[in-house]
Amino acid sequence: MGDDKKGVWRDNGVMWCRILSPRVISRTYFYWWRSLFTMKLKTGEFQCLFTDGLNGLADVFEKHQYELRIAGGAVRDLLSGKRPEDVDFATTATPEEMKHMFQSAGIRMINNKGEKHGTITARLHNENFEVTTLRVDVQTDGRHAEVEFTTDWQKDAERRDLTINSMFLGLDGTLYDYFKGYEDLQNQKVRFVGSAEQRIQEDYLRILRYFRFYGRVALEPNDHEPETLTAIRENGRGLAAISGERIWVELKKMVVGNHAAHLLELIYTLDLAQYIGLPPDGNVDEMKRVWQNAKDHSPKPMTILAALFRCPEEVEKMDIRLKVSREEKTLALFLVKHRRELCKNKEDPGSLKPFTDFIIDSRELDSHSKVCELLKYQGEEKLVSELCTWSIPRFPVSGHDLRKMGITSGKEIGATLQKLRDIWKKSYYEMEKDELLSYIKP
Known part of the structure; x- marks a missing residue:
């Protein structure tokens, strides 16, 4: 950390500036201006975002005097020193105003399905940019929300799920943080914006999003705020109305993140399993053992979840609720069937041969990958490494x-x-x- 000039210093690519004399402060910017410091991001990951496409997009909004900022998860990733895979943008311009701007500039617009929710997708220099008008929720039913457009950045931040996902980043690097999201990110805390109960009741899927991001951000496996867990327990049944596809998207990401065993056990402790397609009497002890075995070997999500199932019928029930892919379902059935009967030779425990024989005898094209997941499930670290380099030999006789x-x-x-x-x-x-x-x- 070093001083650049009076009132300004830098720390790890972040420029901090003391605000000496704020004068007229609007309600929207109150939280930002009331602090003694503001912050500007100057990292390489941030600078790399400024392609010809983004520079062209920024010029259009600047010309028409509408604000444009990076929103949500991309801000969180940038503040964590990561280059985001996807970058979403928010603006004070309405969808109609954006369409007028883009048409005037000769910019192509694609995928108009998001327009009713305020999102316009513009294509510049072979890049797609999703830009969404600031919104406030007028009415929610736990699954969907009716929204109105606004020009108030804090109102839009208020409707987001977690503090670490509620920040905005100006194209000049200025951070707009109304709910101490950056502080939570630095302290590795995961908190809902405002009332946990209210945020959950707006969209019950946020329960699983909380778990997913806890696995990404939190340092310790059991550092939850008690009131957050209470709100989750009391509103868990709302997950029953959420589509299986949406649940599976979140569950898959959670299972391969940090603290997955703790979070899956918490799902049972909070009585949520029955609402999200997992067996009510899942084998939690087996799951914890398998996760410990496999976590360092990039297991597939279903490899961990399969430990919860005691019989094939429970896999079938899970599939009906979550509508997993055929590949995911067959992997679960394979693991439940073979996790005990297909194992290493007791006379030669270091040999891969029982598993390679199985692969050679199998008529399934993906038997190699399934056996690899089985070895991860069983904790056979050495055999996993060997199988990854083994190629199926060709039987020479026809x-x-x-x-x-x-x-x-x-x-x-x-x-x-x-x-x-x-x-x-x-x-x-x-x-x-x-x-x-x-x-x-x-």
Whole structure:
């Protein structure tokens, strides 16, 4: 940290400025101006956002005198030193005003589905920019909200879920933080904006979003504010009305984040499992053991969740509620079926062979990836590494080879191929065609 000039200093790419004499302060900016400091971001991750497309977008808004700021998750990522994958923008311009501006500038607009919610997508220099008008919620039912447009930045921030997601960043790097989101981010705290109960009742999916972001931000696994957990417990049944697809999006992200075992256990402690497709009597102890085994090996979300299921019927019920992909469902069924019966050889515990034999005998194209997830589930760290570098060998004998030797019966060909395949597997897949064919009696 070093002084640049009087009243200004820098720390890790952030420029802090003492505000010496604020004069006229509007209600919208009250929180920002009432503090003694403001902040400007000057990091490389922030500067990298300024492509030709974004510079062109900024010029249009500046020309028409509408404010444009980076919003939500992108601000959180930038303040954490990360370059965001997606950048959303907020503005004081209404959708109609934006359309007029873009049409006047000859800028193409795409995907008009978001217009009724205030979002216009502009395409400049082969980049898409989603820009949303500031909004306030007029009425909510726990799933959807009726909104009105506003020019009040703080009102828009008030309707967002978490303090760390409620910040805006000006294109000059100025941070607009009305609810101490940056402070929470620095302290690794996850809090709802204002009343947790009110935010949850506006959209019950925010319960799972809270868990997801807790796993991304919080340092300790059990550092929740008691009133937050109380609000979640008392409003958990509202998740029953949320679509399975939306729940699965959040659940998948939560399960592969930090503290996943703690958060899944908390879902059971708070009596939420029954509303989100998980078995009411899930095997939490097994899940915690599997998460501990697999967490350092990038397991798929379903690998962790499969530990909760005691039988295939529970997987089927989960699929009906969450509408997971076919690949995800078959992986869960595979793990539930084979987690005990397919395991390493007790006589040779360091051998991968029982698993490679299974893959070779399997008729499923994705058996290799499924067995890899099974090994993660079982905590076989060494075997996981070996399987990742193992390629499925090609069985060198075909039915055509047997016909050339005078075997013409389809049934006999099948039996002979299976016999030769067993011999080949015992050789650790090393026998060549001629050596295998020598086992056939003339």
